Amino acid sequence: MITAEIKHKIRSVVGPENALDSEIDRFGYSYDSSFLPLSRETRPELVVRPATTAEVAEVMAIANDQGIPVTPRGAASGRTGGSVPLQGGISLSLDRMTRIIELDEANMMVTVEAGVRTIDLYNHCAAKGFFYPPDPGSWKYSTIGGNVAENAGGMRAVKYGVTANYVMGLEVVLADGTILQTGGKAQKNVTGYDLKALFTGSEGTLGIITAALLKVLPMPKKRGTIQVLFGSLDEGCKTVQRMLAEGVVPASAEIMDRLCLDAVAKLGKLNFAPEIKACLVIEIDGEDAAALSAQAQRIETLAKGCGAMAFRVAQSEQESDELWTVRRQISSAVAALAPHRLSEDISVPRASFPEVVRRIQAISAASGFPIAVFGHAGDGNIHPSVLCDMNQPGEPERVHKAIDEIFAAALAVGGTLSGEHGIGMTKRPYITQALGEAGVKTLMAVKKSLDPQGILNPGKIW
Numbered sequence: 329m330i331t332a333e334i335k336h337k338i339r340s341v342v343g344p345e346n347a348l349d350s351e352i353d354r355f356g357y358s359y360d361s362s363f364l365p366l367s368r369e370t371r372p373e374l375v376v377r378p379a380t381t382a383e384v385a386e387v388m389a390i391a392n393d394q395g396i397p398v399t400p401r402g403a404a405s406g407r408t409g410g411s412v413p414l415q416g417g418i419s420l421s422l423d424r425m426t427r428i429i430e431l432d433e434a435n436m437m438v439t440v441e442a443g444v445r446t447i448d449l450y451n452h453c454a455a456k457g458f459f460y461p462p463d464p465g466s467w468k469y470s471t472i473g474g475n476v477a478e479n480a481g482g483m484r485a486v487k488y489g490v491t492a493n494y495v496m497g498l499e500v501v502l503a504d505g506t507i508l509q510t511g512g513k514a515q516k517n518v519t520g521y522d523l524k525a526l527f528t529g530s531e532g533t534l535g536i537i538t539a540a541l542l543k544v545l546p547m548p549k550k551r552g553t554i555q556v557l558f559g560s561l562d563e564g565c566k567t568v569q570r571m572l573a574e575g576v577v578p579a580s581a582e583i584m585d586r587l588c589l590d591a592v593a594k595l596g597k598l599n600f601a602p603e604i605k606a607c608l609v610i611e612i613d614g615e616d617a618a619a620l621s622a623q624a625q626r627i628e629t630l631a632k633g634c635g636a637m638a639f640r641v642a643q644s645e646q647e648s649d650e651l652w653t654v655r656r657q658i659s660s661a662v663a664a665l666a667p668h669r670l671s672e673d674i675s676v677p678r679a680s681f682p683e684v685v686r687r688i689q690a691i692s693a694a695s696g697f698p699i700a701v702f703g704h705a706g707d708g709n710i711h712p713s714v715l716c717d718m719n720q721p722g723e724p725e726r727v728h729k730a731i732d733e734i735f736a737a738a739l740a741v742g743g744t745l746s747g748e749h750g751i752g753m754t755k756r757p758y759i760t761q762a763l764g765e766a767g768v769k770t771l772m773a774v775k776k777s778l779d780p781q782g783i784l785n786p787g788k789i790w
């Protein structure tokens with residue numbers, strides 16, 4: 329319970345207009361993009377919007393002193409309930425910390441506050457000829473703090489890696505309000521434990537990320553988009569494997585099944601021939617048009633060798649946008665197919681992608697739930713979406729059984745519960761199955777030493 333006196337203390341730190349407790353504000357900060365049912369239980373008592381690291385530190389010191397739960401929040405685009413304040417307390421929004429502090433061109437690094445939107449960082453760097461590659465589908469609204477806290481991936485991960493590959497340093501406010509600076513601009517650094525790696529992907533449970541030092545690359549000079557259509561998902565997966573084995577590394581290789589194509593076709597004026605069962609959208613990049621054309625030719629040969637039925641290279645930016653629209657619309661198009669959609673994020677060894685997709689298709693047939701499959705084929709990250717109506721009697725139990733089976737299929741081939749969305753609330757029950765007792769005990773030990781009172785994002789991960 330946050331008393332009037334504590335609210336007054338917090339308001340004197342961040343200003344009265346940045347510590348909100350009206351019903352509507354509390355409601356607005358009670359959910360994220362995870363499709364979890366809305367609940368009064370998850371409303372924060374107070375929404376706090378600090379503007380500086382010093383303010384975050386003061387708020388954390390008060391919260392720690394009073395034992396108040398604190399749930400950090402970026403843009404709430406998370407898919408696993410991470411920024412939902414499960415135990416009330418404070419919803420700590422970083423949305424006012426939006427400064428791009430420095431683009432150090434000589435060292436090719438950029439320093440940003442946690443609330444900077446991913447796309448704003450990308451555009452800022454691009455204007456100077458630099459490239460910040462991580463591009464989660466949510467990049468128009470997700471924040472860098474949220475990306476680091478979830479170790480977000482994106483479509484370009486196959487060639488350029490995920491957020492962790494770009495984190496050189498972090499500023500973190502610890503549970504007791506201490507400000508920690510970790511990492512830096514030196515390329516090599518083996519001085520004690522790698523704390524920036526520890527906080528990356530920690531889902532707001534170990535500290536509040538207030539700023540990040542991120543590596544950038546030179547912007548690729550040319551980009552091209554290719555669409556390949558197949559008679560089976562297997563052929564699409566095989567094509568990606570062959571490309572990588574032959575050293576043709578695309579910037580992105582996104583695959584989608586027929587259900588996804590039908591969903592997108594419903595939204596636009598698209599038409600896919602009945603024999604098409606899968607589509608690959610590939611981005612390639614390179615130095616010049618000749619390099620791109622050579623890559624495209626090699627991909628065409630490989631794809632046709634794997635059974636591709638149609639191969640199209642975009643000839644203009646507009647055509648490229650059209651091809652990418654199919655991929656970008658999947659999430660909302662699939663969601664429109666049923667009253668509810670439970671979207672998962674398993675990641676499997678690349679070679680097992682086709683096998684796991686076949687298992688998911690078998691789970692769909694046995695359970696009766698349509699399951700749309702799309703994902704980042706280049707890095708083995710599959711997003712199966714179970715379409716259902718959770719209001720039907722017995723449906724939630726049957727859906728969860730299907731999801732249990734999907735996780736089991738991923739773990740059976742050495743895969744993981746999450747490639748990029750994290751554990752949050754939704755995957756908590758499976759964490760021991762994935763990490764084993766020793767793994768969970770070790771994580772707990774880290775958590776206890778950094779947050780002994782358990783005030784940081786309680787109820788998440790375990």
Ligand SMILES: Cc1cc2nc3c(=O)[nH]c(=O)nc-3n(C[C@H](O)[C@H](O)[C@H](O)COP(=O)(O)OP(=O)(O)OC[C@H]3O[C@@H](n4cnc5c(N)ncnc54)[C@H](O)[C@@H]3O)c2cc1C
Pocket residue numbers: 360361399400401402403404405406407409410411422442463464465466469470471472473474475476477478479480481482483531532533535536537538659748749785788
């Ligand atoms: C349409 C759509 C597409 C998506 N596509 C992708 C994708 O391609 N790849 C991908 O990886 N994810 C994707 N996501 C998931 C989501 O966008 C990412 O996890 C993103 O990184 C979350 O950023 P956010 O700012 O919205 O964070 P939030 O959702 O607000 O928070 C996410 C987690 O991070 C914690 N957190 C937030 N800010 C901080 C901070 N400053 N310090 C400490 N902890 C913090 C929160 O407590 C929470 O646990 C997608 C989501 C949507 C809705």
